[in-house]
Amino acid sequence: MNDQTLRSPIPTHSTNSINSTNSAQFGWEIPNGNRRMPSDIREYIPRVRRMLDRISGHFHSAWIPDHFMNDRQDNFPESLTTLSYLAGLYPNLHFGPVVLGQNYRNPALLAKMAATLQMLSGGRFVLGLGAGWHVDEYRAYNFEFPGAAARIAQLAEAVQICKLMWDPAQPTATFHGQHYRVDGAACFPKPQPPPPVMIGGAGEKLMLRVVARHADWWNLVGVSPETYARKIRVLENHCAGVGRNPAGIRRTWMGVVSIAATRRQAEAALARYPIWPEDVAIVGTPEEVTARLREYTALGVDLFIVAFADEPAFDGLELFIRDVMPEFEV
Structure with a gap:
C-alpha cells in the first residue's frame, strides 16, 4: 500500500531502511486517562485544542490511546469519536489511534x-491496531480475552478483513478465518487512498511476524535505540520468511520527551510525569534530545509520536519546535 499521499514527502528508505538524511516527522500524543488529563473534564477539549493550535503547521499528526477505564475512575474519552471531532477542526494534521485494541470493535465495523x-x-487517517492487553477493560466491558497467541491471530485476521473491504477491486469482501468472518460485506464509499495500517507491538515470535505480513507502519513504545535495533533484526528475519522487503514498513516510535534548558530541569519534569517503569524517555537539553533522536533516525525511524513531560505547560514544546525540529527537516 502506498501511503505517500497521506503525508508530506519523506525521503524513501533504502533497501536496508537506513534513514540516511536523518529527516523525521513528529506527532503529539493526545491525553487520555491518567496521562495529563485535567481534573475537570470540561477543560479537556480547550486544553487539547490549545496544544493542537500550537503544533498545527509544525507537527505531522496527533494520536490518542485507546482505553476505556482504570481503577482510579479517570476520564477516558473514546478514541475514534474524539479523533473524528478533532480531525474536522485541524485540516493540517493527520490523526490516528495509538493503538486500537483489535477486538474492542467488530473488524468489519471497524473497517467501515x-x-x-x-x-x-480527506485522507488524513491512520488506523493504528494492536492485539489488545488491558484485561481489566476486557472483563469490565464483557469482551472476550483469549490468550496472547489467539489475540495476535485475531489481529492478523482483522487487518485482512479491513484491507479486503477497502479494496476498490472488490465490491464485497468474504473472509472466513479461525476467529472472524465476513460474508459479502460491502464498504462504500471505498477509502481513497486506503488508510495505512500501523501495527503496534514488539513480541518477537508472533507479533513481529504479523507486522512483517500485514503492517504498512510499525510502532514501538518507549524502547531504547538498542532495543529498537534488536527488534528490527527480528522483523527483517520475519520479512525474509514471508518474502517482503522490510523497507516497505514505516518505522515509528512513541514515548515521552522531557526537554528543558538544562538537563537537571528536564529530569525534574520527567520525575513528575507518569510513565511505565519499563519505558525509556528522551531527556535533556535540546542538543541532548537531538542527539538521542538521531540514534533512532539512524535505524530508519522517521515518525516520533511524543508527549511532553511538562504538559500542560508549553515550555518543552516551544523549545522542541524551535531548537530540535529544524534539525530533522527534509
Whole structure:
C-alpha cells in the first residue's frame, strides 16, 4: 500500500531502511486517562485544542490511546469519536489511534468506521491496531480475552478483513478465518487512498511476524535505540520468511520527551510525569534530545509520536519546535 499521499514527502528508505538524511516527522500524543488529563473534564477539549493550535503547521499528526477505564475512575474519552471531532477542526494534521485494541470493535465495523473517517478527513487517517492487553477493560466491558497467541491471530485476521473491504477491486469482501468472518460485506464509499495500517507491538515470535505480513507502519513504545535495533533484526528475519522487503514498513516510535534548558530541569519534569517503569524517555537539553533522536533516525525511524513531560505547560514544546525540529527537516 502506498501511503505517500497521506503525508508530506519523506525521503524513501533504502533497501536496508537506513534513514540516511536523518529527516523525521513528529506527532503529539493526545491525553487520555491518567496521562495529563485535567481534573475537570470540561477543560479537556480547550486544553487539547490549545496544544493542537500550537503544533498545527509544525507537527505531522496527533494520536490518542485507546482505553476505556482504570481503577482510579479517570476520564477516558473514546478514541475514534474524539479523533473524528478533532480531525474536522485541524485540516493540517493527520490523526490516528495509538493503538486500537483489535477486538474492542467488530473488524468489519471497524473497517467501515476507518473508511468513513478517511473520507471525512480527506485522507488524513491512520488506523493504528494492536492485539489488545488491558484485561481489566476486557472483563469490565464483557469482551472476550483469549490468550496472547489467539489475540495476535485475531489481529492478523482483522487487518485482512479491513484491507479486503477497502479494496476498490472488490465490491464485497468474504473472509472466513479461525476467529472472524465476513460474508459479502460491502464498504462504500471505498477509502481513497486506503488508510495505512500501523501495527503496534514488539513480541518477537508472533507479533513481529504479523507486522512483517500485514503492517504498512510499525510502532514501538518507549524502547531504547538498542532495543529498537534488536527488534528490527527480528522483523527483517520475519520479512525474509514471508518474502517482503522490510523497507516497505514505516518505522515509528512513541514515548515521552522531557526537554528543558538544562538537563537537571528536564529530569525534574520527567520525575513528575507518569510513565511505565519499563519505558525509556528522551531527556535533556535540546542538543541532548537531538542527539538521542538521531540514534533512532539512524535505524530508519522517521515518525516520533511524543508527549511532553511538562504538559500542560508549553515550555518543552516551544523549545522542541524551535531548537530540535529544524534539525530533522527534509
